[in-house]
Amino acid sequence: MSASAITDPARLASRLLDWYDANKRDLPWRAIAGERADPYAVWVSEVMLQQTTVAAVRPYYEAFLARWPTVEALAAASLDEVLQTWRGLGYYARARNLHACARLIAGERGGRWPQAEADLRALPGIGAYTAAAIAAIAFEHGSTPVDGNVLRIIARVFGIETPLPAAKAELTRLARTLTPPRRTGDFAQATMELGATVCRPRRPGCDRCPWADDCVARAKGSAERLPRRSARPPRPTRQGWAFWLEHADAGVLLRQRPARGLLGGMMEVPSTPWRRAPWTAAEAIAIAAPADARWRPLNAVVEHTFTHFHLRLSVLAARLEGPPPPDVAGTWVPLPDLEDQALPSLMMKVVAAARGEA
DNA sequence: AAAGCGTGGTT
DNA sequence: TAACCAAGCTT
Known part of the structure; x- marks a missing residue:
């Protein structure tokens, strides 16, 4: 025992x-x-x-x-x-x-x-x-x-003070015993x-809990601060420019991202790389513009937070006249069809910013 | 094994 | 409001 x-x-x-x-x-x-x-x-x-x-x-x-x-x-x-x-x-x-x-x-x-x-x-x-x-x-x-919920209820009912993720193996073993x-x-x-619903991260509803009588953390008054977690590294901010290129007949230019990695396989508005150092618009255009055009910066800046970094994406917009140039890499999508594209939330923010100022 | 990988709701 | 967090997996 x-x-x-x-x-x-x-x-x-x-x-x-x-x-x-x-x-x-x-x-x-x-x-x-x-x-x-x-x-x-x-x-x-x-x-x-x-x-x-x-x-x-x-x-x-x-x-x-x-x-x-x-x-x-x-x-x-x-x-x-x-x-x-x-x-x-x-x-x-x-x-x-x-x-x-x-x-x-x-x-x-x-x-x-x-x-x-x-x-x-x-x-x-x-x-x-x-x-x-x-x-x-x-x-x-x-x-x-054993998910995040189980780690929490087990850490509390057994009163385990070891911080995550180190405690995961022990908490898993204890969960199995139940x-x-x-x-x-x-x-x-x-x-x-x-x-x-009851043993929530904050304000646990111990008065409604079927394990309240047996809970070590409740007895100690420590439930709300369990499980402990090791400190997480800070999230850096990255920056870039997106290129909103419209053509009167063809629509807007999109691309498909590489099959793996961040937003892998999803569609995107073409952009510069996303890096720590800020870009000037001229540098962005020289390095990454998908076409030669009269680019003008939009006022809106798109902000988005991923798991491991914040992103500030500024937008350059341009409009092409005449026949769509054959040397532009990507897919022209009519504006009404944007809703049918595999555009992640970040890119939907870019779409909203560009259409709002167009 | 530590880092990369989305997004939106809650506090 | 910035931080935290969610029925984690892959390399």
Whole structure:
């Protein structure tokens, strides 16, 4: 017996499942009570939910499953179509991996999903968390998905003071000790639901928590400051100029970004590189303008924050007359068709700035 | 293994 | 308001 106040893992699991039955939210990817979860739906939802809130995912999930109800349908789609549907949701490698994984499942595997956690883990875009989540939720395997919610509720209920990410291995081990032999899918969802709705990062609702009686952090009054986290490096600011080039007949010039890396495979308004040092407009035009034209700076500056840097993007605009020059690299898109492009949020801000001043 | 990878809501 | 944070994965 450890010195921990957690004396009975089975009791914690039981209390959590009772709480879940009474409080679970109605989410579109959840199986109807008594029915088996659709692995495809579980997979799509879990990938969308990576580092993304339920509120943000919901409309994307609805649209995605309406358009591609099965893994075979998704496999038959083009990557561009998938990226277009994913636009605005972020972390676009998820969409690329989702598409690759669909083709692998529908093709080589004949539409059959692996069920074991280790086999799911080998698929593109499926890491430790997602493999455990699919195995538990879709197949009732005894796996224990550990996401940010689970790290938090476990750190608090056991009173673990070790900062993340160093504490992750220990918190994962402790989470596994609580996983019951049955209803593993519900238990997995219940742990995350508890973290998302009660045991929140700030102002935890301990008065509504099924684990309050056993929670070490609550007893110590330390819940709100757990889990501890190591300090993060500061985010630098990068700068660049975007080139909004309109042609009276053809529309606006867009390009597709390289297939991998930041915003990989997405469409963009052509721009200079994004760097720490500021640019003069003349330097930007000399290095990166997509065409010889009368460029004029817009007043609006687009600001956008990525995971690891802030971006300040100024905009130069120009209009071409006559036939579209053949030596311009990119795609001319009529203005009304911009909404159908795989333009990420940053580029939608550029579009809004340019059209607002045009 | 540390860094790259989006976006929007909350505080 | 600037910082924090979200049902993480890849290299």
